[in-house]
Structure formats: C-alpha cells, structure tokens
Amino acid sequence: MFVWYSRLLAGLRISEGLPLLLLRLYLTPVLLQAGWNKYLHFADTVAWFGNTEWGLGLPFPTLLAALAIAAEIGGSLLLLFGLLTRLAALSLAVTMLVAMITVHAKNGWLAIADASSWLADGTLLHSERILAAPEKLQRARDLLQEHGNYDWLSESGNLVVLNNGIEFAATYFVMLLCLLWFGGGRYLSLDYYLRRGKLS
Incomplete structure (x- = not known):
C-alpha cells in the first residue's frame, strides 16, 4: 500500500540537492546586485551607513560598507557554485539580519x-x-x-x-538559514565533491 510512498521518498533522497540548488540560484542575482550597487556607489554607501541624520548612523561606516560588499558579492558567487556554502550563507544571513534591524524594521x-x-x-x-x-x-x-x-x-x-518593510530581507534570511543548516546540496555543489575528496 505504501510502496509508492517509499519510492517517492527514495526519489526525493536522490534529488535532495535540487531544492538547495534552486535556493542558491534564486539568491545569487538578488544579493550580487545588492553588493554591486553598493560597490559602484561606494562613497554614497559609506555616507549612508555613517550619517546619523538621514542614514543608518552605524559606527565604522567604511569598514562595514566594505564588509557588506564583500559578503554580498563574494558570498553570492560562492552560493552560485555551492562552494563554502555554509560560510557564505552565514555571512549573508548576518548581513540580512543587520539590514532587517537597521533599515527595514521601522517600516513594518x-x-x-x-x-x-x-x-x-x-x-x-x-x-x-x-x-x-x-x-x-x-x-x-x-x-x-x-x-x-x-x-x-x-x-x-x-x-x-x-x-x-522587512518582508523581502526576512525571506532571504530564512532561505539563507536553510543553506546554513543543509549546505550546498548533494551532487549539485562543489562542497559535495570536496567533502567526498573528488576534487584534486
């Protein structure tokens, strides 16, 4: 009676890397664009990070802007290939959390x-x-x-x-948490082959 269900589960186990790949492919252009925009307008980004009247009023704005750009550009490229996925997801999740608190929360x-x-x-x-x-x-x-x-x-x-509001940033944050917990995925990430020693 439950043979079909067992077969479904077996098929899902084989393709369990696919949803993680889709998460990575969805997040990559979104986060890459965010980082690239900050990079192209670096002076404006630093001013916005640091200004207490019309900006975020964050300390060390140059350092934090550079870290945000590195996380968004570097992290999104790592996600694309599924390389160091958990590390990339962690840095990007922190970036999203900071954005939720400092930029979006006041807007609901x-x-x-x-x-x-x-x-x-x-x-x-x-x-x-x-x-x-x-x-x-x-x-x-x-x-x-x-x-x-x-x-x-x-x-x-x-x-x-x-x-x-925080809707989009919170959605990306949850998606990044999934990648932090489960990694880049079986078969469809470089992490999988590095872990198995298949890349020299």
Whole structure:
C-alpha cells in the first residue's frame, strides 16, 4: 500500500540537492546586485551607513560598507557554485539580519504598502505609513494622468507605493538559514565533491 510512498521518498533522497540548488540560484542575482550597487556607489554607501541624520548612523561606516560588499558579492558567487556554502550563507544571513534591524524594521513587515493587507494593521510590526498608501497612490495617479504618459507608465503593471518593510530581507534570511543548516546540496555543489575528496 505504501510502496509508492517509499519510492517517492527514495526519489526525493536522490534529488535532495535540487531544492538547495534552486535556493542558491534564486539568491545569487538578488544579493550580487545588492553588493554591486553598493560597490559602484561606494562613497554614497559609506555616507549612508555613517550619517546619523538621514542614514543608518552605524559606527565604522567604511569598514562595514566594505564588509557588506564583500559578503554580498563574494558570498553570492560562492552560493552560485555551492562552494563554502555554509560560510557564505552565514555571512549573508548576518548581513540580512543587520539590514532587517537597521533599515527595514521601522517600516513594518510589508515591502509594498498595501493597506488592504491583513498585515497592514501592525499584526507583524506596525507602520502608520501603510494606511496612507491608497491616498498617496491615488494622488500619484492623478498627477501622472494629468502631466505624464500614464498608459505607458502603467502598461507593465500597477503602480505601487514602496513601503520597504522587512518582508523581502526576512525571506532571504530564512532561505539563507536553510543553506546554513543543509549546505550546498548533494551532487549539485562543489562542497559535495570536496567533502567526498573528488576534487584534486
């Protein structure tokens, strides 16, 4: 009766590296782009890290910016190949945790301000700004319809108000924790072959 289930489990064990590969492939371009943007605008990144009025007000901003760039660029490339996956995942998870606390937490959970969401009431981290999003969005639409090419601007999708909450960073953090716990995966990572001594 449960033969099919046993076979399913056996098949899943053989391909258990596939979900970890998909996590790595999903995270690589996201984190690589984040690090590359910081690198291209290094002076601005340092200023934002260190400024107490309009930035994060972090100590040692040059050092922390360099570490964030190294973690995001270097770590994402390591994830791509599944090399030193747990170390890369750990450094990137710390980076995401710092981003969640210092950048996104004050904005609540939602990445996009959606006042109709059940999370908009502060169920997960409160943000008053979300409740004003529909009014802001309507005002933006009115201005664009009057002064801009609204049809062209909206043909790729609806206009939204960015809330910049922790939603995306928290999602990446959880994905990185999975890689920290389980590594790069069987058969589809360099870590697997290094561990088995198959690479010279």
